[in-house]
Amino acid sequence: MSVGDALPFDVNWERDDHRITLCVVGSGGVGKSCVTVRYLKDEFVEYYDPTIEESYFKEVECGTRTYDVEIIDTAGQDEFADHRNSALAQGDGFLVLFAINSPYSWQELKELRERIVREHEDKGELPMVIVGNKKDLDSHRQVPFDDIVDYCRSIQCPFIETSAKTGLNITEAFQLLIEQVKLVNPTILEEQWHYKIANQKMRNGHIPSRSSKECCIL
Structure with missing residues (x-):
């Protein structure tokens, strides 16, 4: 999987319901913003203000296709809980850190994961990846690896350990989540792909005729 340049939320980007929305969630201080920025820009920002909520758009290659993906870096602080809850309700896939x-x-991760499941209980299986960040601090580990593995097996959820500081497994974590979306909800990827192609053709001045088998969503 590879990515293009990230676009901030407030640029002149055509917004629609056909984008794939990935949410990066977790309690305050786990490194959500650092993981997001490392993935988007391959940079490590050690000092930053607590996030209210930031959204970015990426063109993400998965297999032979390119998809428009929105990445929401959610709030982890309690005072921003309303922003976070809104993101939990709209996500198509979740990195839970x-x-x-x-x-x-x-x-906190266990409680947050249960909250996400409740928000999407009508959808059945939900694309999600558990992420243990700050692997560079392994010598100060306080969450036993075996406990993590046992928990993830019990909920049948993929797990990966990352380090935003070194870049370890950051791209792999997002790739794993896209693969989960493709596995659990392939329809959303297929619809987004066809919508993207239709939009590109319209921008190039191609409008399908009534007899055309192509579908154009206006």
């Missing part, structure tokens, strides 16, 4: 040196964030 904790820090391997923080038992509190591990317990």
Whole structure:
């Protein structure tokens, strides 16, 4: 999987309901913004203000196709809970983060994951990846690896450990989530792909005739 340049939320980007929305969630201080920025720009930002909510758009290659993806870096602070809850309701897939040196964030992850499942209980299986961040602090680990594996097996959810500081497994985590979306909800990828192609043809001045088998959504 490869990505193009990230676009901030407030640029002149054509917004629609056909984009794929991926949410990066977790309690405060687990490195959600650092993971997101590392993925988007391959940079590590050590100091930053607590996030209210940031959204970015990427063109993501998966297999032989390119998809328009919105990545929402959600709020982790309690005072921004309303923003976070809104993102939980609209996501198509979730990276759920904790820090391997923080038992509190591990317990928060379990509660957050249950909240996400409740928000989407009408959809059945939900694309999700559990992410243990701050692997560079492995010598200060306070969440046992075996406990993580046992939990992820019990909920049948993929798990990966990352380091936003070193870049370890950051791209792989997002790739794993896209693969989960493709596995659990392939329709959304197919619809987004056809919508993207139709939009490109319209921008190039091609409008299908009534007899055409192509579908153009206006």
